[in-house]
Amino acid sequence: MSLKRRIVRWLDRPGGRRLLGMLATRFARKQTGADAEILYQGLWVHRLGPYYYPDGRQFNYTSATFRHWKDLAKLYITDAEDFWLRHNPPQKGDVVIDVGAGRGESTLAFSQAVGDTGRVIAIEAHPLSFQFLEVFCSLNRLVNTMPLQLAVMDKSGMVSLVESESWWGANTIGQSNGSQGIQVRAATLDEICEAEGIKQIDFLKMNIEGAERYALLGMESVIHRVQTICVACHDFLADSGHGEQFRTRDFVEQFLTEHGFNLASRPDDHRNYVRDHVFGLR
DSSP: OOHHHHHHHHHSSTTTHHHHHHHHHHHHHHHHOSOEEEEESSSEEEEETTEEEEEESSOOOOGGGGGGTTTHHHHHHHHHHHHTOSSSOOOTTOEEEEETOTTSTTHHHHHHHHOTTOEEEEEEOSHHHHHHHHHHHHHTTOTTEEEEEOEEOSSOEEEEEEOOSSOGGGOEEEEOSSOSSEEEEEEOHHHHHHHHTOOOEEEEEEOOTTTHHHHHHTTTTTGGGEEEEEEEOOHHHHHTTSOGGGOOHHHHHHHHHHTTOEEEOOTTOSOHHHHTEEEEEO
């Protein structure tokens, strides 16, 4: 291990992180020529201009890291518009539910779209991803957004989140029966909407790696109050051998059709994961 790495490890602890952040900030500003800052807020976080981005529990910044910082907020917005907001994008004052919010990448676009009079419920099950999401929303002052750590399922209780060793996107959720995995609390969208006093959902995004079949069954009461929905199916993962639990598109399309939605998709897109996005429109 290099001397520099040993010093970083020694400083990356209570009492040393403030100094480490100050030193890293000077280096980041020199490398980027921008208004940058690195600080510790329960997670290591970097700021570029007005936006903050959680990076991890350990200090892992290198010179190569800074090349990925430029226009990151713009990328979050354009990706959200590309993936989720192709039809009937939310307007000021709307209510958006972001199921599978991850680290907040799309939540930022939803928050900006609905404005001060709107509301975003950002739901994420994975504990670390939720920690990123909470810090992201707090530091960026997304005051119209409420992060919730929940697995959205067909009934409340506890479920087991089984992490993939090969790829984080292959994490799966099943009913908890003492099996291995991270235990997380589950609730239905019906229960969440009742608890939060939500009467209408103007846009619902769902990206939960195969658990959409359960989440949809848990919204029989509120499904008729959803105006636009986009479900990210993952049949492409099943096709590539990651498991049949990801093959949900037929179920999703049938469910949405039976509940009065007109379907739309992008079958000619060059990206397999985008081809598996199913939109339901009123």
